[in-house]
Amino acid sequence: MASFTDAVEEIRRRIDIVDLISQDVALRKGGRNLKGLCPFHNERTPSFHVSPEKQIWKCFGCGAGGDIFSYIQKRDNLSFPEAVEWLARRAGVTIEYGGRGGEQVRSEKEQILRVNEVACAFFQKMLRESAKARDYLAKRGLSESAVEKYKLGYAPDSWDTLVRHLAREGVPASYALKAGLIIARDGSGGYYDRFRDRLIFPIFDAFDRIVGFGGRALGDDPAKYINSPESVVFAKNRILYGLNFARRAIVEQDMVIVVEGYMDAITTQEAGFENTVATMGTALTEEHVNLLGRFTKKAVLAFDADSAGMAAALRSSFFFERSGFDVRILNMPKGEDPDSLLRAGDGSRFAILVKEALPILDHRVKLALAKHDLSTDEGKAAALKSAIRVLAETESIVERERLIKQLAKYHPNFSTGTARAEDHIRAEVEAARRRLTRGAQEQTESKVSAQEGFRRQNFLDKLERIVLGMIIAEKVEPDKVFDALPSNKFSGESTRQLAEALHSQYLELGKIHVETLVTKLEGTPAGDLLVDLTVGYDPSELNYSLEEVVRTIELEKKRMRHARMRELAQKFQEGVIKRGDEEFEEYWQLVRELKGANADRVIKASESDS
Template sequence: MSLNEIEEIKQRLDIVEHIGQYVALKKAGANYKGVCPFHSEKTPSMMVSNQKQIWKCFGCGKGGDIFAFTMEAEHLEFGDALRMLAQKAGVTLQTRTTAEHQTQSRKDRIYRTNMLSAKIFQRILSQSSLGEVAREYLQKRKITSAVQEKFLIGFAPKNFDLKATLSKYELTAGDLQNAGSPERFFDRIMFPIFDVLGNVIAFTGRAVANIEPKYLNSPETPIFNKGRVLYGLNFAKGAIKQKDFVILVEGQMDVIALHQSGVENTVASSGTAITETQINTLSKYTNNFILALDNDTAGITTTKKVIEILLKLDLNGKIINFGKYKDAGELFENEPTAWPEALKNAEEMFDWLINQELSAAGSIQYIENKKKIIKSLLPVIAVIQDPTRLEYCVNKLATKTQTKAENIISAVEKMWQKKTEEKPNKNTKIALTPEEQLLAIILGEPQAGVKFAEQLDQVVWQSIDNQQIASVVKKCYTNKTLASDRIQFISSVKTTLDSRLSEKIDSWQFWLSELWPNLTTSLATELITEHFGRLNTKSREAEKELLASQIRQAQEKNDTKKVIELMQQLNELTKEVK
């Protein structure tokens, strides 16, 4: 991987078009604006610059180039995002540096270890007598061999030496350990967990014998974060986009049963409670959620938590009623024809929530029951940001509990007032110091800054950050051809700096594009000259104040010689100012 390859990818891919595949963007002056997908917000605070090919959210502070966005959106490391975008752009990557190669090599070996393990487990399930007990179980659950092959379902028998088998492929005990030790599984049906690109990143093993735990999951590894991953998303993402809704179930068997029946827009969490991160990931594909979680106490509790996340993120949700069945898998196993009707009759999520509370509390004729219901749902209503949805939920709760809507609104407003720990909304307007303005203009039109490079050392920088950036900018000017390519110049500067300073430069570029969307070299030259003048004047005034302070201190000490010396310096400085 080289800097040239990165720049070639950036030149071939348009960042506005790329980010527009994740969120809706609208023209806003010289830039584009959209709702940030990385935190909850109603008012768009993410800016995308077509001219500079960067993005910045002024709500959560995240920003960067097309690589930074892809890493955040797809939950990828830089190397994975690089390969993904290179493939999209049609760029062939060159050999990496030694350090990059070693880092990626480790991950590649983890991917390879997991994929080979999955294929070995699958071969045991489909071909070996050791897999007989697992085949019987899957046959009982009516899972076809074609679906078993699609999901790479396998079996890890007791006393099977996976390590020895993988050693034939030049994989070591260290590779197994880095991959989360897939050899830990025995007497278990193996469900590989895939990332969104289809790589095997972990496993869930279901016991076929009477052993605990019933389900065993891989630990987290450099490529597996269970709070981010959704089981089946690699197979489901196309169908989710096409149908514009996702079905969220609780386990792998439910996903497999629904996919087998043609309901391919189905996913599940991966061995953890459903997280806001997972919901945010799914919201890239649709705003509409069907919750088909288990019909038991734990499943109902999980459903309530997910509803609160959906309301907070202003997403739409409905709840499936399984009737006498425990979950989606059991329904499809026993009565698959009942699914279309169950889907059609799915209940709007807040209605379902109220009915759950009504059922638990008892008759609303008793004031205590009414208060209990309202009290339990107030925190849920308080997270709603959309006024239309808020009005709907307040009126629905008021009607169901025979309470005045204004009383509920009043209670919600009191809850809002108590949330003093919440940060105020950040304004998207950017205010830069004179030092930052100077550097922003130079970076925005580096060709204009060539003749001012030496002056960067003469500025008495008030900010250490700005001094560091100025030093790097000056070094980049030693490459005389670099200044003619603004994107290449900024990239070179940012590559030398840490991520914090790099993000600061991105913010400056948005400030510049708002004030001067069509900045020319001649205009930039005028602005740079003006800013240098201001900073030099400010520096001399600061020097004069410092000398005056030192003179007073010398006078207090009766140091006549020092006073005369400092007075001469002050006179010389005053002449310069005049």
């Protein structure tokens, strides 16, 4: 066992940041670093950098950054101790906690996750004892290995079997209640099981933790499916069923298949389409799409062929398009769903349907046209108007142009020439786009301007960052830097804090250990700056001599002091400040520093001018 502090360092030694992050993000080589799409905000151009050398990460789009611990904290919304525990389990490191009882009191999240594990084992045991549930799974074509892989279970037809089991296992009822496994009885006290006579599907998050359960009725309950209620570990709009199993296949194939429901996901994955995930009785949300965007920007929606399935696909498409996805809709045969199609042995047919899935824009245009009678001029005009509204909402010029050519035959001017009809449609689409985007464009321009203003750094700050970057990149000995430019003489708050932290570590260890310092400074301006300088600087930007940079810093500081002295002199001459004022004392100190023996004469001259 290792103490908490020792465990942190041991985990850091055992877990490579590239291996950790590449499970979530498709990383590509980009110079000395690896790059990918940020998992924490929506973007189309990669701005997420990982440094294999320094074992840290940084997104230059949203500003987030840190080490393996801060990555897990942000990814899973964990505290630092929780992130350490999660990584310790992954690394095989056992943490010994001090204090009364030798154990750390688990957080509410950890307690609920533990309760879910206990309940899952119970449901699995009940499945082995239920012939009815096993027969149902056999009829659905699920193998024993699949049942084991997905940890399927059965909730017996009883009001309190799970309640009593959890009590025997020492699980506090309060946590079972928060997990949604049991329900408090009205008035009479006590609890009863939420899931009764149901096939149980454990719901995993993307990282293999059981966060909730889904239950399919095996009796005559009118509620065919029910799920765990939301909790601190389970939010339906951020969980996709099967993603924990599909994650690597999605990255490898650079495409995700989205289906509806647990059985569709299991059957599709077991048929070899391992890059499949499922919604859980709710529509796809923007959060779902952003989650998938960590792994790919290509999606095929394989929803049921009924009108509800198609409507769900169309609702989802807006989020996919807004996130820059290439999203397509699979043309499911009437009356079929992925589960029924694949259980019939039509794996090759399903593969063809995936390959031939229509781009979402084509599908929406097709539906818009289908609402009208295309055999009449009035119907064609109405259909064209509907299709133009669809085209106006898409950002892709290439896609708009492709479909404008297809729509030309419905325009009244088509008989006089294809080009003329296309020009008319193009003009109408652009007019519709201007109406839609005028307000949004103004907001975007304002936001970009504000961001640029925020990122501007003054010259002195840039110079100090170069010095710190040279230390971090090991281009200069730290003691030489701090002899020439003491750490407490850095002018900016974040640069001074980082310089002092680097100097302190160097005095203690005789070297700079960036990974340890990133963890120590987590959440501070100095910590953010350390990550920026480690991941963001190209070594070619640091090809200066230390003497040259320090000399320039001193000259810049002197220039700034002269400018400040002139500003205060102007105020003194105008009577804005007087002897005894705080700003006068600053003025006097600057004059003494910069004018030396002539200081009194300068002050008197200023007074005579006032």
